[in-house]
Amino acid sequence: MAEDLKDLIRCIPDFPKKGVVFRDITTLLKAGPRFIKVVNALSNECEKRRPDVIVAVESRGFVLGGAVSYRLGLPLVPARKPGKLPAKTAKQEYELEYGKDAIEMHVDSIQPGQRVVILDDLLATGGTALAAARLVEKLKGKVVGMLFLIELEFLKGRQRLKDYDVVSLVKYESE
Helix, strand or coil, X not given: CHHHHHCCCXXXXXXXXXXXXXXXXXXXXXXXXXXXXXXXXXXXXXXHCXXXXXXXXXXHHHHHHHHHHHHHCCCEEEEXXXXXXXXXXXXXXXXXCCEEEEEEEECCCCCCCCEEEEEEEEECCCHHHHHHXXXXXXXXXXXXXXXXXXXXXXXXXXXXCCCCCEEEEEEECCC
């Protein structure tokens, strides 16, 4: 399946900055039946972990997380950039290559003991996913899996997530 999907993921060189190859999933999203296969594959992986809740990471993770949540009939919790959620939030900062960023979730979005799958489109350095996991744990949830459409293996994000069950459908070994 992975090779079948690679031809639907557009690679855009020098975006958002020179030297970076952006993996654009909009071409996959508009591929109807093949997008359904992606949603089904992610849903199957999600279901194996028996979650109570799916946490989807901003912003392309919302597209995938929403589809999987709908298919499995599970609650969807958004993990967003600071200042985007209207009620009381919990915040987790994480390191970027040059500086810091953060994500937030509503404090009442995860109940103590709930089993959580974190879903995003891309695993790069692992900073965002690790921040999402720490945020879930801060809210007393249990991360039972992390699912990604794409993994950039050369950035070694999986190593930062060694304490978690990580699955990715498509892997790129080099830029």
